[in-house]
Amino acid sequence: KNNCVMPEDVKNFYLMTNGFHMTWSVKLDASDDQPEKPHFDSRSVIFELDSCNGSGKVCLVYKSGKPALAEDTEIWFLDRALYWHFLTDTFTAYYRLLITHLGLPQWQYAFTSYGISPQAKQWFSMYKPITYNTNLLTEETDSFVNKLDPSKVFKSKNKIVI
DSSP: OOSOOOOHHHHHHHHHOSEEEOOOOEEETTEEEOOOOOEEETTSOSSEEEOGGGTEEEEEEESSSSTTOGGGEEEEEEETTSOEEEEESSHHHHHHHHHHTTTOTTGGGGGSSSOOOHHHHHHHHHHOTTTOOHHHHHSOGGGGSOOOOHHHHTOOOOOOOO
């Protein structure tokens, strides 16, 4: 239909499954807030892999002018400001990134110069605190030294023996 040869990993993905649908449902502050979710299925356009619920688009981009060779593909992220950001060379690598980032809302922005939004930072700190912590990169190493003096905290009181 589009004169394109689908990359082998994308073809294998669709041969094994009828798509991928991840849903998050979390209750915070007495409100049900369902963040954006990755969505791959048969309705997806061949070039658009994920609409990111309006925060951008993950696209399968053919490097050459003629979209015919499956080997000439890359995965790019188009943000809301219409700037392109390279994600990976293959769909398999993109799928691994998706799983690694738990499909959290706006995880693709971690690969942009803007970084992730404050709201996305909340999701990352709640569900991926060890693997993604931007504060660790900017703090000095002194801030992690334990400055607790046990002799002051655990003072023993002299008991009077009767």
